[in-house]
Amino acid sequence: MRSIALRRRHPAAGYAVVLAGLVIAGLCYAAVTGIGAASAASQRVSGGPLIAEGRNLFLQECSSCHGYFAQGTPSGPSLIGVGAAAVDFQVSTGRMPAKELGPEQPRKVVTLRPQQIRALAAYIAALGGGPAIPTKADVSQVGADTGLGQQLFVADCAQCHNFVGAGGALTYGKFAPPLTKATPRQVFEAMLTGPEAMPVFNDTTITPQQKRDIIAYIAASRSEPNPGGFSLGRVGPVTEGLVAFLGLLLFMVFAAMWITAKHGKSHE
Amino acid sequence: MSDSTAGPRPGDSEQDGGQLARQAGSEPGETGPTELRKRIIGTPPPAEARSMLGTPEPGTAGAPPVPRPRELPADPQNMAAAKRAERIVAACFVIATLAGVGFIAAYVIFPVHSILRAQHSNWALGLTMSLVFLALAAGAVFWVRNVMPHVELTEARKPLRSAEEDRAAFEASFEEGTQASQIVKRPLLRRTLIAASVPAAIAPILLLRDLGPLPRGTLDHTVWRRGLRLLNYGGNTPIRPGDFSSPGGMVTVVPDGYQDDFNALAKAACIIIKFAPGQIDFTSASHPVPGKVVENWTVNNIVAYSKICTHVGCPAALYEQTTHHILCPCHQSTFDATRGAKVIFGPATRALPQLPMTVDAQGYLVARHDFTEPVGPSFWERGTTV
Numbered sequence: 106m107r108s109i110a111l112r113r114r115h116p117a118a119g120y121a122v123v124l125a126g127l128v129i130a131g132l133c134y135a136a137v138t139g140i141g142a143a144s145a146a147s148q149r150v151s152g153g154p155l156i157a158e159g160r161n162l163f164l165q166e167c168s169s170c171h172g173y174f175a176q177g178t179p180s181g182p183s184l185i186g187v188g189a190a191a192v193d194f195q196v197s198t199g200r201m202p203a204k205e206l207g208p209e210q211p212r213k214v215v216t217l218r219p220q221q222i223r224a225l226a227a228y229i230a231a232l233g234g235g236p237a238i239p240t241k242a243d244v245s246q247v248g249a250d251t252g253l254g255q256q257l258f259v260a261d262c263a264q265c266h267n268f269v270g271a272g273g274a275l276t277y278g279k280f281a282p283p284l285t286k287a288t289p290r291q292v293f294e295a296m297l298t299g300p301e302a303m304p305v306f307n308d309t310t311i312t313p314q315q316k317r318d319i320i321a322y323i324a325a326s327r328s329e330p331n332p333g334g335f336s337l338g339r340v341g342p343v344t345e346g347l348v349a350f351l352g353l354l355l356f357m358v359f360a361a362m363w364i365t366a367k368h369g370k371s372h373e
Numbered sequence: 374m375s376d377s378t379a380g381p382r383p384g385d386s387e388q389d390g391g392q393l394a395r396q397a398g399s400e401p402g403e404t405g406p407t408e409l410r411k412r413i414i415g416t417p418p419p420a421e422a423r424s425m426l427g428t429p430e431p432g433t434a435g436a437p438p439v440p441r442p443r444e445l446p447a448d449p450q451n452m453a454a455a456k457r458a459e460r461i462v463a464a465c466f467v468i469a470t471l472a473g474v475g476f477i478a479a480y481v482i483f484p485v486h487s488i489l490r491a492q493h494s495n496w497a498l499g500l501t502m503s504l505v506f507l508a509l510a511a512g513a514v515f516w517v518r519n520v521m522p523h524v525e526l527t528e529a530r531k532p533l534r535s536a537e538e539d540r541a542a543f544e545a546s547f548e549e550g551t552q553a554s555q556i557v558k559r560p561l562l563r564r565t566l567i568a569a570s571v572p573a574a575i576a577p578i579l580l581l582r583d584l585g586p587l588p589r590g591t592l593d594h595t596v597w598r599r600g601l602r603l604l605n606y607g608g609n610t611p612i613r614p615g616d617f618s619s620p621g622g623m624v625t626v627v628p629d630g631y632q633d634d635f636n637a638l639a640k641a642a643c644i645i646i647k648f649a650p651g652q653i654d655f656t657s658a659s660h661p662v663p664g665k666v667v668e669n670w671t672v673n674n675i676v677a678y679s680k681i682c683t684h685v686g687c688p689a690a691l692y693e694q695t696t697h698h699i700l701c702p703c704h705q706s707t708f709d710a711t712r713g714a715k716v717i718f719g720p721a722t723r724a725l726p727q728l729p730m731t732v733d734a735q736g737y738l739v740a741r742h743d744f745t746e747p748v749g750p751s752f753w754e755r756g757t758t759v
Binding site for chain 1: 491495518607616619620621623647690695700702707718
């Protein structure tokens with residue numbers, strides 16, 4: 106005690122006290138929030154180099170919303186048990202990582218490389234299982250029944266995604282996206298995992314073969330010709346009426362104005 | 374107005390014009406012929422042409438006869454512009470000609486044996502035909518606006534009432550016909566003619582019967598009955614609760630044996646939804662009638678609701694697994710699937726009816742019985758028959 110009392114007027118004493126205070130505060134914070142435990146937990150699941158890479162990516166790109174454990178926060182849902190297929194769908198369509206929070210994440214440019222997506226998917230799968238990424242054979246269109254696919258699509262998909270997959274509106278700003286750009290693997294993953302508001306169609310409800318049939322119908326409907334001329338988004342009479350009303354009626358109004366316009370000279 | 378001695382004003386009526394013209398004819402010193410307003414096409418000729426005052430006696434007034442004014446100037450005001458416009462009009466008509474030839478050519482070239490060819494045919498025929506009409510109309514408007522002279526024309530309307538002599542002639546003719554037919558004198562003819570018209574007039578009213586028959590009780594019931602399996606529509610396979618096991622799942626189901634009977638499906642189509650344990654909240658708070666509790670006819674957290682919206686009968690099946698809303702796409706009626714499909718938004722006034730479910734001996738989902746209320750939109754006799 107005496108030596109401390111003697112050294113308290115030492116020029117470095119103030120710095121030493123501040124440093125000690127910071128260390129104690131940091132330890133208390135770590136104890137309360139569990140950062141150290143989080144990194145320890147993350148390290149426990151690192152089973153291989155792919156998963157380790159995925160964990161690093163997750164901490165960089167995803168953990169601010171989904172939490173350090175992928176346990177979910179008010180900004181993002183828990184990812185434990187969602188499976189590799191859900192990760193592959195969300196990231197390979199560019200929906201995740203999200204730019205901003207909103208009612209629904211739109212499809213956008215993919216920011217991660219395929220290898221990074223695989224690593225991320227492996228890490229999330231290692232956290233709690235879930236559906237795996239479908240293989241090429243899983244989404245093969247060889248021998249698919251487009252007719253049955255259409256029946257299934259009309260029964261369970263068309264109410265939201267429109268009869269030809271043009272998409273449609275849902276409640277409170279959510280929407281069912283158009284299926285014009287989705288790859289067969291992404292459609293398969295969406296049915297399997299039910300991203301965002303979409304219901305889940307698991308393999309015992311809609312069998313993998315039926316999923317392939319549905320994908321075949323979606324692919325076939327994209328190349329259907331438009332006998333009427335323009336497709337107008339293929340969303341039915343609403344756009345056709347809108348085009349007729351706004352386009353043609355406006356044209357008629359301007360034509361009428363032109364026909365009845367008065368020449369300046371005739372009134373002099 | 375009638376005592377006006379000033380020159381004619383553009384706003385003056387035809388009557389005033391005539392008055393002024395008469396004054397001009399009788400008093401040539403005040404208004405010269407150059408001040409006469411232009412004759413308006415389609416109107417009666419100026420007063421002096423058919424003067425009701427009679428021709429002035431020669432030598433009394435000595436007024437020279439006023440020359441009839443030209444109806445329209447012979448040439449447009451701006452000859453250069455007219456020349457230019459003439460070329461534009463001619464070009465429009467040439468375009469219309471070419472487009473018309475193109476229409477005929479398109480009809481010959483594009484057969485319509487396939488949808489793809491029909492698309493091309495529709496494109497070509499529609500474009501050429503609209504070009505014909507568009508170019509003709511545009512040419513006509515250019516012609517009228519830039520080549521023809523500009524004058525304002527008004528046209529007097531003929532009176533609707535026929536002339537007195539025409540009316541008298543018709544009356545006489547009608548009277549003559551009545552006399553000649555002797556319809557007054559011969560009651561037998563008159564009465565049989567009236568009798569013949571009566572059934573012919575009643576018959577169309579009788580045909581309204583074909584609008585019926587009334588649906589009576591058929592709207593109150595569907596084909597669902599005890600033990601009927603729920604088929605996964607499309608694949609038409611029965612469903613085990615253990616297979617339909619992912620929370621957030623939803624599929625359309627139809628009664629076994631009726632999967633191709635669209636009249637039956639129009640009322641019987643359902644959706645089944647799988648919930649996670651604890652999500653379903655079928656309490657009295659969900660029921661619109663105080664004191665009543667939403668029936669819990671679920672199996673393993675699977676619930677079946679009618680797919681027919683209670684507003685006007687659209688397929689309400691836009692299920693959001695995050696909010697558990699069932700949305701109807703037609704008018705945005707929204708139902709809360711966790712609370713007995715209670716209406717939470719939109720024009721619908723009743724919850725979607727719940728289909729009572731159980732499991733049969735083989736473990737498949739079956740109906741316990743029919744819906745306990747009519748499905749779909751309101752109708753006149755709803756609730757009067759059971």
